[in-house]
Amino acid sequence: MGEKKNQWLLDRRAFLKATGAGMAGAAIGAFPFESFTLDEAMAVAAKADETAVPTLCAMCGPAANCGVYAFTKNGRFTKVAGMKESPANNGSLCPKGQASPQWVYSRERLKYPLKRVGKKGEGKFQKITWNEAIEIIADTLKRQKQKYGPESLGMLSPARRTYSEYLYRFLIAHGSPNYGHSGICVMQRAFAFMYTLGDWPRIVDYGKSDVILIWGRQPIYSGPAQEGVRAYVNAKARGAKIIAIKPTVEPDVGLADEWVPIRPGTDAALALAMLNVVVNENLIDKAFVEQWCYGYDQLKEHVQKYPPTWAEKITGIPSEQITEIARIYATTKQAGIDTGNGLEHTPSSNDAFRAIAILIAITGHLDRPGGNLLGPPLSKMPRPKSVHLTERYTQEWVDKLVYPEFPKPFQPFVEGTSSAYYGMLESVLTEKPYPMRTIIAPGSQALVSTRGSKRVVEALKKLEFYVVVDVARTADMPYADIVIPTSTPYEMDHPFEIRGNWIMARNRVIQPLGDYKSIYEFLCDLGVKMGYGADFWGGSMEASMNDQLKPLGMTIDELRKHPTGIKYEPVPRTYETYEKVFKRKSPRISGAPFLPQGKVAIYNTSFKEAGFPPLPEWKEPPESITGTPELTKKYPLILSDYHTSSVYTASWQRDVPYLREILPYPTVHIHPDTASERGIKNGDWVRIESPHGWIKVKAELYPGIRPDTVMVLHGWWQGCKELGFKDLPLLDGGANVNIMYSVDREKAFDPLVTAMASQTLVQVRKV
């Protein structure tokens, strides 16, 4: 078969050979076998009677958007390749991206709208049309708006997507501030940093750092094809010293120079002790502290409570190691701290990030070569018009929040007004200050996405009207009153996407597989039906995109003529932008700056005025070895979880056979010594029990984990028919780690930023 085509390939190789290219072991970068450009993708497709469509990947988030060529044969989506022209992924692609056709054609896909006919939770539905579904939702929302006020509608946020802005737009047009943000991702980090440094210096100057602390961050499991991983691997190759601070050895730790095995949820204690060392050994940038910091003297006194010997007991890290890390970081001129989502899941989350922000600032590593940089990379791309109706926010609006994610004096924050995801669900049960009457869940599944699944089930049973909007079956679907199926991004030609200096139109790869539209069109259709048509471009996504693109001086059709998008010229970075950044206005109604003194808020007067501690402190997780020692006899081990993994994005994709094959079972990472004390062998099914519930998972004997800690992966519930895996129970006896944690309002939440604890104490037994 295909003799002719093979001949072409061999000709190509002969050509490379003749030109002296193609030697294995050639320097990276000089290697000639690069991934697909548009011309190559088209040529490869043509030879197999296929079509290659340039578009954007949709398999992870938040907002990852790698450029891809999607191949189709006879109208069927068959495979993908990374797009060489895309600056996001530079032609490479991760396993999730490679498996995307199986996700699109999954047996779990929803094909037509559904209306509940059985009891809540029973999962009995009747097929209805798109228009009927829109009508039922609109009628319900209109009735509830009149009776209970528009704030009785809430939206559960997905991991941030481009459509998040449209969700906000709908809420604002309707009159509700209740966007239910997860309370465990990104915004917690952003909040602490912005109210301490005026900006979140998320970008570490990897190309120039001599020391990098990778702290509670996982650069590989989400977006491994993107610049973060390349920067990490290249920094390592350049000889930068990498210190990884996290409870287990993940692949990034394998490349690090030093692993600091910290107990889950104790990062604030480590950061406070590092401040203690830096302050007492006077390892600070004196000139920067004098000119640009507010409250250093108070800090100096405050951190005396937190010597490394104190932190050793809490974090499980030897005090000498804490001192050493603090010294290495503080005394290396070009050093950065890359913090991750792992620090956002604990009641002292805000303290941890504030302490780290202060550490970055006082050691002179802020916005300097090799350090933590202020602001994103800039380019000459004009900013498209926002679809978020920010100008309509008022104080009255903020006052209506059902369970503010951040305290009301700090609302709205950068993404808009928000209630805590879990808190919004709980309002249904407590009816305080008022209950949500309708909740819409777009690309989100409350039963596995947030903690306290046992309470969430009760809330979903009691909730008046629940609308699930998704491409495939979700864990919550049996509780839905209306189910709206939506297109995968491979079945739609909108929206356009922006990443850094690159903008590209999304192209449709295949026609929708059923009676559905995109989530954007759902919101437009519902908006029009509600009478908000003027805010929803009369229901046209083309009009929406053209409106947004006005500042760029083009229409969507014009953008689409650039099949691999447009790259704008980058603006070279300047360092030490303190003057400008420290004056930045916050998005609060008052528009007051993030930093009242125009300096780094070591001593935070904004927090103090709102009734919160002005300096970072330590707060134990709801259950922990040092916080609740009385529990350790029955529950001697710490349990926490991984948020995502190399083959699954959070709680989805278990139905994709090519991914499920790689990680077929829910497992617990347990140290071989801890396992052998319990007679547990690799691959044994074990029961993990906490004060709040129990799960059943397989033991994976894992040498790279603290012996006092066990870790599982979050998000298990879904089966995979092709491989014979059934759904798992959502509560006790399944593998949904969310049931294991406390949701006690006093203990389990960060008091300032509502971050929820994902730490508890457990016992592990062989089943």
Place this chain on the structure above:
Amino acid sequence: MSTQYGFSFAKERCVQCFGCEVACKSWREGELGVRWRRVYNIWQGRYPKVKNLSASVSCMHCADPACAKACPEQAIQKRAEDGIVVVDRSKCTGCKTCLKACTFGAPQFGADGKMQKCDMCLNDSDLSKESPPCIETCPTKALQFGKMEQKEKITIEQDIQKLMAM
């Protein structure tokens, strides 16, 4: 041998993303349960001085393939023109002798019981691209592919063997 193609692997660049493994399956419509390419996690040392290493392994198209020698049916051959180790599935009886002989775990057996493995994508009419999808997709270029000399080829094979034996 005039031309010999082979894979090379830089363990210090692999982040175990599994992109290569799934790219292989997706582009070659791999059968469930069959893994032509596999990513391994390899532990080294003891807590707290413990590290993990990575290996992405498929058929290595060995300079001197043990499977070819072991096969009682002479179904496996190293092609003279490009060094690719190919299996003639019409001759294969599914005895798995090759699996025992191979130190890389390359031979795979699907529903039909006959040996199948990485063919470097050279035989596949769908793939008219310079290098296989496993190489193209690799975000860090840990996995590479190209023409190589016998000596270099053997060194690469030995390095992977050492890694897998840890």
